[in-house]
Amino acid sequence: YQPVRIAPSILSADFMNLGADIAMIEAAGAGFVHIDVMDGHFVPNLTMGVPLLKQLKAATSLVCDVHLMIDNPLTEIPWFIDAGADLVNVHAEALTADELVCAVAMIHEAGCKAAAALKPKTPVSALDPVIDRLDMALVMSVEPGFSGQSYIAGSDRRVAEVAARARAAGNESMLIQVDGGIGEVTAPLVAAAGADVLVCGNAVFKAADPALALQTVQAVADV
Ligand code: DX5
Ligand code: ZN
Numbered sequence: 001y002q003p004v005r006i007a008p009s010i011l012s013a014d015f016m017n018l019g020a021d022i023a024m025i026e027a028a029g030a031g032f033v034h035i036d037v038m039d040g041h042f043v044p045n046l047t048m049g050v051p052l053l054k055q056l057k058a059a060t061s062l063v064c065d066v067h068l069m070i071d072n073p074l075t076e077i078p079w080f081i082d083a084g085a086d087l088v089n090v091h092a093e094a095l096t097a098d099e100l101v102c103a104v105a106m107i108h109e110a111g112c113k114a115a116a117a118l119k120p121k122t123p124v125s126a127l128d129p130v131i132d133r134l135d136m137a138l139v140m141s142v143e144p145g146f147s148g149q150s151y152i153a154g155s156d157r158r159v160a161e162v163a164a165r166a167r168a169a170g171n172e173s174m175l176i177q178v179d180g181g182i183g184e185v186t187a188p189l190v191a192a193a194g195a196d197v198l199v200c201g202n203a204v205f206k207a208a209d210p211a212l213a214l215q216t217v218q219a220v221a222d223v
Helices: 015-028 050-059 073-082 097-109 155-168 187-193 210-221
Strands: 005-008 032-038 063-069 087-091 113-118 136-140 175-179 197-200
Touching: 005 210, 015 050, 015 210, 032 050, 050 063, 050 073, 063 073, 073 087, 073 097, 087 097, 087 136, 097 113, 136 155, 155 175, 155 187, 187 197, 187 210, 197 210
Parallel strands: 005 032, 005 197, 032 063, 063 087, 087 113, 113 136, 136 175, 175 197
Antiparallel strands: none
């Protein structure tokens, strides 16, 4: 049995004190650090990229989980791997089935872990071409683009569906990550459905006591 891991999204961190925020989540027991890369095309927002990842990687021992919300992942993957990504997360919607296979192969050949993400309305069958070899699948529980949105009800059913498809494909070790609106109330729902890694933006960084909030979300999910 593996405890649920928390992946705080630094999109909600204090950019003027990012180093302190990273040290705080590390000390509080975060599993991953989640880096939301948005290009202003695949999603309306424009956030962070390679230069930030490079400095972050040098400053932390946390697993750097890079969520690519961009139109051209095949071009950008090598850049993020060079910058220190441990886990590269590509969106199925940004790629054809053949390109998705190619992206996962490219990530694995570089020695990194590969994840594929689904927007809330994308059929889970979009992961079929790679579900037998993914290290992680990401079920979005909000429309990607912004932190601080509300969890879309029913996302936990999609988690269970992805878990069933991975099992059917013989991929017993694949992790399932959930991203969007996860906090004390929603964490137990998605964990019960089979989620292993919970991304938390606002629920951690906007809390009065972020370290306590991280540990509380983990504790309520871990039952
Ligand atoms: C949304 C991003 C999320 C987001 C999570 O597009 O992928 O990682 O920052 O933030 P919260 O937990 O506040 O929904
Ligand atoms: Zn994300």
